[in-house]
Amino acid sequence: xxxxxxxxxxxxxxxxxxxxxxxxxxxxxxxxxxxxxxxxxxxxxxxxxxxxxxxxxxxxxxxxxxxxxxxxxxxxxxxxxxxxxxxxxxxxxxxxxxxxxxxxxxxxxxxxxxxxxxxxxxxxxxxxxxxxxxxxxxxxxxxxxxxxxxxxxxxxxxxxxxxxxxxxxxxxxxxxxxxxxxxxxxxxxxxxxxxxxxxxxxxxxxxxxxxxxxxxxxxxxxxxxxxxxxxxxxxxxxxxxxxxxxxxxxxxxxxxxxxxxxxxxxxxxxxxxxxxxxxxxxxxxxxxxxxxxxxxxxxxxxxxxxxxxxxxxxxxxxxxxxxxxxxxxxxxxxxxxxxxxxxxxxxxxxxxxxxxxxxxxxxxxxxxxxxxxxxxxxxxxxxxxxxxxxxxxxxxxxxxxxxxxx
Amino acid sequence: xxxxxxxxxxxxxxxxxxxxxxxxxxxxxxxxxxxxxxxxxxxxxxxxxxxxxxxxxxxxxxxxxxxxxxxxxxxxxxxxxxxxxxxxxxxxxxxxxxxxxxxxxxxxxxxxxxxxxxxxxxxxxxxxxxxxxxxxxxxxxxxxxxxxxxxxxxxxxxxxxxxxxxxxxxxxxxxxxxxxxxxxxxxxxxxxxxxxxxxxxxxxxxxxxxxxxxxxxxxxxxxxxxxxxxxxxxxxxxxxxxxxxxxxxxxxxxxxxxxxxxxxxxxxxxxxxxxxxxxxxxxxxxxxxxxxxxxxxxxxxxxxxxxxxxxxxxxxxxxxxxxxxxxxxxxxxxxxxxxxxxxxxxxxxxxxxxxxxxxxxxxxxxxxxxxxxxxxxxxxxxxxxxxxxxxxxxxxxxxxxxxxxx
Ligand SMILES: NC(=O)NCCC(=O)O
Ligand SMILES: NC(=O)NCCC(=O)O
Numbered sequence: 001x002x003x004x005x006x007x008x009x010x011x012x013x014x015x016x017x018x019x020x021x022x023x024x025x026x027x028x029x030x031x032x033x034x035x036x037x038x039x040x041x042x043x044x045x046x047x048x049x050x051x052x053x054x055x056x057x058x059x060x061x062x063x064x065x066x067x068x069x070x071x072x073x074x075x076x077x078x079x080x081x082x083x084x085x086x087x088x089x090x091x092x093x094x095x096x097x098x099x100x101x102x103x104x105x106x107x108x109x110x111x112x113x114x115x116x117x118x119x120x121x122x123x124x125x126x127x128x129x130x131x132x133x134x135x136x137x138x139x140x141x142x143x144x145x146x147x148x149x150x151x152x153x154x155x156x157x158x159x160x161x162x163x164x165x166x167x168x169x170x171x172x173x174x175x176x177x178x179x180x181x182x183x184x185x186x187x188x189x190x191x192x193x194x195x196x197x198x199x200x201x202x203x204x205x206x207x208x209x210x211x212x213x214x215x216x217x218x219x220x221x222x223x224x225x226x227x228x229x230x231x232x233x234x235x236x237x238x239x240x241x242x243x244x245x246x247x248x249x250x251x252x253x254x255x256x257x258x259x260x261x262x263x264x265x266x267x268x269x270x271x272x273x274x275x276x277x278x279x280x281x282x283x284x285x286x287x288x289x290x291x292x293x294x295x296x297x298x299x300x301x302x303x304x305x306x307x308x309x310x311x312x313x314x315x316x317x318x319x320x321x322x323x324x325x326x327x328x329x330x331x332x333x334x335x336x337x338x339x340x341x342x343x344x345x346x347x348x349x350x351x352x353x354x355x356x357x358x359x360x361x362x363x364x365x366x367x368x369x370x371x372x373x374x375x376x377x378x379x380x381x382x383x384x385x386x387x388x389x390x391x392x393x394x395x396x397x398x399x400x401x402x403x404x405x406x
Numbered sequence: 407x408x409x410x411x412x413x414x415x416x417x418x419x420x421x422x423x424x425x426x427x428x429x430x431x432x433x434x435x436x437x438x439x440x441x442x443x444x445x446x447x448x449x450x451x452x453x454x455x456x457x458x459x460x461x462x463x464x465x466x467x468x469x470x471x472x473x474x475x476x477x478x479x480x481x482x483x484x485x486x487x488x489x490x491x492x493x494x495x496x497x498x499x500x501x502x503x504x505x506x507x508x509x510x511x512x513x514x515x516x517x518x519x520x521x522x523x524x525x526x527x528x529x530x531x532x533x534x535x536x537x538x539x540x541x542x543x544x545x546x547x548x549x550x551x552x553x554x555x556x557x558x559x560x561x562x563x564x565x566x567x568x569x570x571x572x573x574x575x576x577x578x579x580x581x582x583x584x585x586x587x588x589x590x591x592x593x594x595x596x597x598x599x600x601x602x603x604x605x606x607x608x609x610x611x612x613x614x615x616x617x618x619x620x621x622x623x624x625x626x627x628x629x630x631x632x633x634x635x636x637x638x639x640x641x642x643x644x645x646x647x648x649x650x651x652x653x654x655x656x657x658x659x660x661x662x663x664x665x666x667x668x669x670x671x672x673x674x675x676x677x678x679x680x681x682x683x684x685x686x687x688x689x690x691x692x693x694x695x696x697x698x699x700x701x702x703x704x705x706x707x708x709x710x711x712x713x714x715x716x717x718x719x720x721x722x723x724x725x726x727x728x729x730x731x732x733x734x735x736x737x738x739x740x741x742x743x744x745x746x747x748x749x750x751x752x753x754x755x756x757x758x759x760x761x762x763x764x765x766x767x768x769x770x771x772x773x774x775x776x777x778x779x780x781x782x783x784x785x786x787x788x789x790x791x792x793x794x795x796x797x798x799x800x801x802x803x804x805x806x807x808x809x810x811x812x
Pocket of ligand 1: 090124133189353
């Protein structure tokens with residue numbers, strides 16, 4: 001069993017890196033604050049006797065040897081980066097519960113058969129650099145390391161430069177650290193467990209995600225002299241597109257969700273009709289066909305908007321992550337661990353993307369969810385109880401022990 | 407008569423300050439580029455024998471003495487600042503045609519009865535600092551100098567600091583430079599003269615303008631896990647409000663126009679439901695009652711949007727400029743000047759705000775318009791012909807001579 005108070009204190013301890021006045025975190029990947037929490041994590045792992053390595057995309061791997069050096073390590077962890085309006089649990093719980101598991105094993109003097117590996121994946125959030133879960137995707141072979149190193153943020157800074165800026169461009173090749181199985185603990189980020197009064201979600205897979213970059217081109221014009229019918233207002237084009245996105249997602253209720261999360265006017269001015277708008281679109285559903293349908297319906301609705309408003313609309317799909325099922329064996333191990341701990345639970349699918357969804361393509365993988373308040377995440381008010389965090393960490397520890405000693 | 411080629415060359419000469427790759431200008435008020443063109447203007451005025459003074463809000467006044475020092479100067483000019491997507495004529499033509507008029511009088515050795523005063527008003531555009539026509543409003547007594555000095559741009563920089571940064575906080579008190587009459591030459595910024603094949607607009611007044619700052623507050627939430635019905639999406643709120651603004655303005659066709667020119671998401675991220683949006687609104691009509699009606703109709707439509715989407719919407723009116731009639735005597739002088747030059751013309755109302763609209767509250771004022779290509783302004787492609795610019799400058803010169811020798 002883990003030490004729940006120590007875990008809770010550790011969560012509080014790291015919440016100073018990137019703390020916001022509203023009690024949340026703004027710790028964008030590869031920012032100075034992310035560098036600080038990485039340094040802290042490395043030191044804490046070393047203090048727990050773990051050997052820490054860093055790969056070429058900055059992912060940190062902390063190894064605890066097993067009795068049988070020939071076996072592949074059982075890996076677990078998550079991410080320490082956050083959204084600009086991030087909370088104190090998203091990703092962080094998974095990494096720090098993993099650290100707590102290591103500490104608990106040390107305290108109890110337990111040696112496992114297989115080695116154990118705690119991982120902090122780079123850029124899970126996808127806010128500063130797209131796509132999300134970038135480093136685990138490269139680990140799984142979905143991108144080359146160079147493709148990822150060249151991705152840029154809104155300021156044009158590459159992942160490579162950002163890694164150098166905080167000293168986290170490691171020397172290990174991405175994917176060289178072999179892994180035998182992967183388990184990720186995470187807050188649910190949705191309302192189901194809380195609503196049903198359950199403690200543990202046994203996660204059977206992740207839904208599909210498609211990301212798009214859109215551009216709407218109209219014509220800058222004087223706000224005081226340009227008659228309404230002559231305007232080519234790119235912001236009004238965005239307004240119609242955003243409402244169409246909502247309507248189409250709702251037509252695929254209750255599973256589908258779709259979001260215009262970013263929208264920027266090219267050269268904004270109070271008395272200029274907007275001539276250029278760039279926006280992002282995030283579409284999700286557990287079914288691949290529904291992702292296809294939503295994209296097709298949206299594309300079908302664009303020409304009428306563009307024509308009526310005399311705008312050019314471009315929508316480019318920049319990323320697609322297919323729905324992914326987790327491994328029945330690891331799912332069963334999670335379920336058995338929760339059972340042995342007497343924790344109430346249910347099977348569920350993840351609405352958020354997670355590094356586990358990438359790992360699942362390469363190694364046997366599953367996830368553990370615990371409730372979060374009102375299902376709220378990507379918000380500074382994100383919250384989880386000490387008891388639920390400890391319960392999740394216990395399930396993680398028991399699952400890992402089962403897998404490592406099997 | 408002015409020297410049209412010299413005027414055209416002078417327009418080209420100053421277009422290097424803040425030039426954009428697309429052939430327009432980005433010369434926001436009190437920016438370094440605005441500082442450069444101000445220095446150039448001061449030097450050019452001094453080379454033409456004028457005495458240049460600067461007031462506490464940076465407005466430049468270039469005086470040419472008259473025979474009768476007891477008479478108030480006849481003033482003319484406009485502004486040298488531009489929009490972020492500005493053209494090479496908006497405001498600039500009025501200032502440089504005024505300089506050309508001074509040069510032409512020097513060349514012809516003409517002395518006027520009243521002194522002549524060429525003015526470059528600070529922040530006419532209102533893009534960096536609101537309201538537009540800021541310095542002329544203070545000159546006319548609509549704001550105190552301190553009120554204007556304290557206005558801030560999006561980065562929080564005050565007008566006072568911005569003046570200091572380019573060395574243009576002058577020592578003259580605002581309003582101390584007395585003016586007997588004001589005439590402003592400007593491109594029409596609308597399509598009427600071109601469509602009717604006319605050279606000169608004899609401007610009888612300016613329409614009313616109301617500016618608003620809006621805030622829409624929802625709740626940041628995870629784009630992948632938050633069901634559509636639970637969302638409080640501030641960007642979708644903006645979408646509905648922007649379309650309502652358009653619908654209401656169109657209901658007051660053909661005169662009314664309304665524009666959401668700026669819209670910014672609080673902490674944008676691809677996978678976060680927008681929780682905060684700030685926007686601006688610009689509403690115009692020649693009739694005060696129509697401004698009232700549009701504001702009332704918009705306010706009446708907000709509660710339903712806010713309630714249905716569970717958002718808080720705040721709309722604050724930050725500026726209102728009533729419709730303003732120009733002086734019959736100065737209008738007649740403009741008309742007579744165009745008549746004497748054999749130029750085709752019509753009476754019209756200005757859709758844009760101009761410093762003349764502020765001056766009109768204090769001294770006899772009127773404006774001269776010349777056509778611009780396709781009626782386009784606040785756009786880098788803004789264009790006017792050398793012949794029309796010269797014709798406008800001739801009308802300005804003749805009008806000023808009439809007023810100064812009357
Ligand atoms: N878990 C999580 O919030 N990941 C970020 C990627 C996404 O699902 O948008
Ligand atoms: N003339 C001009 O474009 N002025 C800017 C102020 C306005 O928006 O009308």
